[in-house]
Amino acid sequence: MTTDRPEFERVRTMSALTDVEELLGGVEDAVAALFATPCEVVTAWNVASLELGVSCGDRALFEALHAYLGSHAGPASGGRPDVELTFVVSDALAGRLEATAVRLPGPQPAMISYCTTEKGSLPVEHWRAGRATLLRTLKTRTWLLADESYSRLTFVVGDDYPLRPTVHKDLALLILHVLQRTLEARGQLQIHASAVVVDGQAVLFAGPKRSGKTTCFLDAIVRTGARPLSVDKVHLAEDAEGTATGRFQVFGIPTRLRVLAGTLQKYPGTWDAFIPEEYRGAGEERLWRGESDSKVSIPLTSLRAVTGEDFTLRAPLGMIVLPDVARGRVPLLREVVDPLEVAELMRPNVYTPDNPEEDWWSGIGGHLAADLRARAEAFLAGIGATVPILRLEGAERIDHLLQEAWRRLRSGATGPTEAEPIGAPRS
Known part of the structure; x- marks a missing residue:
């Protein structure tokens, strides 16, 4: 805080x-x-x-x-x-x-x-x-x-x-x-994404449910030293001043942190108190199934107690990472440069009346619908030219992939690469 x-x-x-x-x-x-x-x-x-x-x-x-x-x-x-x-x-x-x-x-x-x-x-x-x-x-x-x-x-x-x-x-x-x-x-867009801050820039993890957004978020702050910005949703506002750091400012939104017990078991000694008894020591097969009942809610104030970091309240958008974390997935990073692919991958994560995850449009927010649709499509058409969009595939120890993404963020490097060990992770 x-x-x-x-x-x-x-x-x-x-x-x-x-x-x-x-x-x-x-x-x-x-x-x-x-x-x-x-x-x-x-x-x-x-x-x-x-x-x-x-x-x-x-x-x-x-x-x-x-x-x-x-x-x-x-x-x-x-x-x-x-x-x-x-x-x-x-x-x-x-x-x-x-x-x-x-x-x-x-x-x-x-x-x-x-x-x-x-x-x-x-x-x-x-x-x-x-x-x-x-x-x-x-x-x-x-x-x-x-x-x-x-x-x-x-x-x-x-x-x-x-x-x-x-x-x-x-x-x-x-x-x-x-x-x-x-x-x-007021002209902002809400994105279904977790977010961290690296070198003063916001990195979004955007994707459908069970794609690995929370896993990337926790790995980033626990193992790579990134600072937390938001656990499930962010708001983007166009930077009217046109600063050199980018076109969009990212604001964190308070939401509940709900995470699978199997994800927490990746960090022994850190989150043990939040893991339900029946899932402690559970086998890999059960944990990868991601049973809904194994999700636990963690107060955001507890996140600071574990990581020692306060939430950053806002940061300029520097990168978007689209995770696909699944068992047996070969670790890989690639930049998404095709505008049509960028729009296809990002569209389900932009909250509009066409996104089934938000249904308050039916009667409460209908007057905003047309404007927000147009705003979302303009964002999807141009975001790939504004910041790097990376596809991340992997399973365990994806912090190596994240470290590679941070290097690209700092240097502007592009192109596909396989992950290589990048030093000892922070425990």
């Missing part, structure tokens, strides 16, 4: 609900009464270039929020926030919202998802009334109220919500939804 732990302050404030008075009727009175007690936490963060103003009425919920966002939060500028987030814990207010929803016309279904095949989907219903949006998660009855620009948002949950085991997952998905929508409305 790059900022000191925010201190708790006692304040009295109105929430973002005041902007949706037409929709909620007398609900704002209830919010004012709740925040009349000295229990709110107030802080400001900069996450992925967005200034966030955060107000939270419950310390346990703030702890969950801080555990999720804190690793990617930099110091705020002190100016007016781009997005104001208010978190309210109240059975009474949640009940009022339920009663309000009954009186509204039928809701529209949608899905907020970061991984449709790995239990990472969050089904929601949403209503629109005037300039306001009301969104409700179906599994846990979390409420999100937003103004027209998604710049003032209020989350409402029941009294027992902060203690539920799903709080981190649900909260993460809703916050990710807000970040994604806001950043894309």
Whole structure:
């Protein structure tokens, strides 16, 4: 983390609900009464270039929020926030919202998802009334109220919500939804990729599930000395100043780190505490199968405890690596220079309405769809001429391949090569 732990302050404030008075009727009175007690936490963060103003009425919920966002939060500028987030814990207010929803016309279904095949989907219903949006998660009855620009948002949950085991997952998905929508409305692209920083430049590991993105990410930071930037998603913003370091700036996005137990066993003594008992000492055949139940979630704060490194918050894009890590794969690096091949390999990793991993377009983000499609195609057509695109194939000890990629990043070397030992890896 790059900022000191925010201190708790006692304040009295109105929430973002005041902007949706037409929709909620007398609900704002209830919010004012709740925040009349000295229990709110107030802080400001900069996450992925967005200034966030955060107000939270419950310390346990703030702890969950801080555990999720804190690793990617930099110091705020002190100016007016781009997005104001208010978190309210109240059975009474949640009940009022339920009663309000009954009186509204039928809701529209949608899905907020970061991984449709790995239990990472969050089904929601949403209503629109005037300039306001009301969104409700179906599994846990979390409420999100937003103004027209998604710049003032209020989350409402029941009294027992902060203690539920799903709080981190649900909260993460809703916050990710807000970040994604806001950043894309500002002209950025979200890429399904892990990322590290080498010599001040961002290297993306982009590819489909089970291609080896997390393996490359962990090998890079544990064995080659790269610095972590993001574990599963990044946002790219065009560099308006046209600096010599490249056309795009890469911003890390906080997401859950979920990794196969077999991957963790590659680093004995480092991640042992996170490996489920039944997978400790499991045979190679079982570990390479990559059973979904063997995936474990690791808090991002634990990553620093293991590696000793904080997350870098942003860096200019220097290289994209497309991994294909599979058992028995012969180690090989080659540069992808054909623009059609670059577009074919990268397109599934650029989040647009055509990417099935994100289904919030069906009702929530539809107004951004056409613009984002055009933006994505322009990016895919030109990215190969902007930075090197490398295809990485291998199995175990791919840190040798990564060291070769770092050499190419520094020297601009191109062409296919087989990996050779490159010195002793860092343990």
